[in-house]
Amino acid sequence: MPKSSPQIDIRSARELFPATKHAAYFNTAAVGLASRAVTDAYHAYVDEWSRDGLDYARAELAAESARAMVGGLIGADRSDVALIASVSAAAGFVAAQFGPATPGQNVVIGQREYSSNHFPWRMLAAKGYDVRQVPFRSGGLEPTDIAACVDGGTQLVAFSGVQTATGHRSDIAAISGIARAVGAIVFVDGAQLVGALPVAQDLAGIDVLAVPDHKFLLNAGRGIGYCYLSAGMQAQFTPVNAGWKAGAVPFESFFGPEMNLSQTASRFDTTISWLAAIGQQAALGVFENFGADAIYERNRELAGLLRASLVEVGWNAVDLPEANRSTIVSVPLGEANPADLLAALKHHAIICSARDGNLRLAVHFYNHEDDIQQLAEILRSHRP
Ligand SMILES: Cc1ncc(COP(=O)(O)O)c(C=O)c1O
Structure with a gap:
């Protein structure tokens, strides 16, 4: 992924996303918008499928290009990224590595992590593990609270890079330091992090990073996802889901009889959605068009403006230190009925979600100052 300065002004990005013309979209934390590039790629592929049959070899190539692009975004080599479609599948795959616990063995997770x-x-x-659930403070995990649960028996610490309901960004380096000190695996759910904010600076502290395609990676139809595995994890893990796709040369691995698995993280691949691969390759093009750094910078700018605008109209967002802020800004709703509020906002073409008692507002680079102004005007008359 080139880190060069963007060739196109990031402020023109919304022109590529037709939905931004008629909606103020604050729902990327649920699903990202489709760029014209994505829908054009899907239309062309489906038309070709209808006309000539499905070109799955091209889809496999698209997946390889997506693997490399996401590797670039997180600061990893593509050879360390497995294609695993969902966070749950990646977590399940890692959990499947665990044998029966010996006395005192435990795993440490957040109490209100996404399921x-x-x-x-x-x-x-x-299997006998003590599953220790760390309570959240200010909508996320404090390293000191994690430290209080970690001991010599801890095998894994799992947490979100950014909490989905509150936008609390975890201190990956600090949590990783605590986990690594006792030799525990560091598992990070990157669903609300990758594509939204830079992550490469934290990768050295992560053993497993799982990311689906449908949010900040902008392929809402879903079907392809990424699982970074450190060299140590690759050496340690068994590819329990291996099939033809895990072969050194997948198209030559349909019937064995030898089991020549890939020497890279692709031996942990599971079979992908070919349609999703076509869409994802096109979707990721925006990171090349605008430059990932320009996207992150714009996201920071928009999230800061959103936070300030909420304060101005009397809405108190979950107050987070700068280092724990992300592209999600959430406001506790108290007694207010989330369904009524969401309906009122939707009536004004403002799209967002409610999660775990909060109004959840997410920005991505295709948002605009006008979206935020429009939202603030409506919220002014709907105080929680
Ligand atoms: C924090 C977080 N993790 C994971 C997911 C998705 O999980 P999966 O890929 O298992 O559907 C979401 C939302 O869909 C999420 O917000």
Whole structure:
């Protein structure tokens, strides 16, 4: 992924996303918008499929290009990225590596983590692990609270890079330091982080980073996802889901009889959605068009403006130190009915979600100052 300065002004990005013409879209934390490039790629591929049959070899190439681009975004070599479509599948795959616990063995997770990064670890209780759930403070995990739960028996610490309901950005370096000090695996759910904010600076502290395609990576139809695995994890893990796609040469691995698995992280690949691969390759083009750094910078600018505008109209967002802020700004709703508020906002073409008692507002580079102004005007008359 080139880090060069963007060739096109980031402020013109919204022109590529037709939905921004008629909606103020604050819902990328649920699903990203489609660029024209994505819909054009899908239309062309489906038309060709209808006319000539499906060109799955091209889709496999698109997936390879997506793997490399996402590797670039997170600061990893493509050879360290497996294609695993969902966070839950990645967490389940890692959890499947764990044998029966010996006395004192435990895993440490957040109490209000998104279920995909929660349920797979909870299953480990059946194998004898003590599943320690760390309570959230200010909508996220404080390293000191994690430290209080970690001991010599801790095998894994799992958490979100950015909490989905509150936007609390985890201190990956600090949590990783605590986990690594006892030799625990560091598993990070990157669903609300990758594509939204820079992550490469934290990668050295991460053993497993799982990311789906449908949010800040802008392929809302879903079907392809990424799992970075450190060299140590690749050496340690068994590719329990291996099939033809895990082969050194997948198209020559349909029937064995030898099991020549890939020497790279692709031996942990699971079969992808070919349609999704075509869409994802096109979707990721924006990171090359505008430059990832320009996108992150614009996201920071928009999130700061959103936070300030909420304060101005009397809405108190979850107050987070600068270092814990992300592209999600959430406001606790108290007694207010989320459905009524969302309907009122939708009536004014403002799209967002409610999560875990909060109004959740997410920005991505295709948002504009006008979206924020429009939102603030409506919220002024709907105080929680
Ligand atoms: C923090 C977080 N993790 C994971 C996911 C998705 O999980 P999965 O890929 O298992 O559907 C979401 C939202 O869809 C999320 O907000």
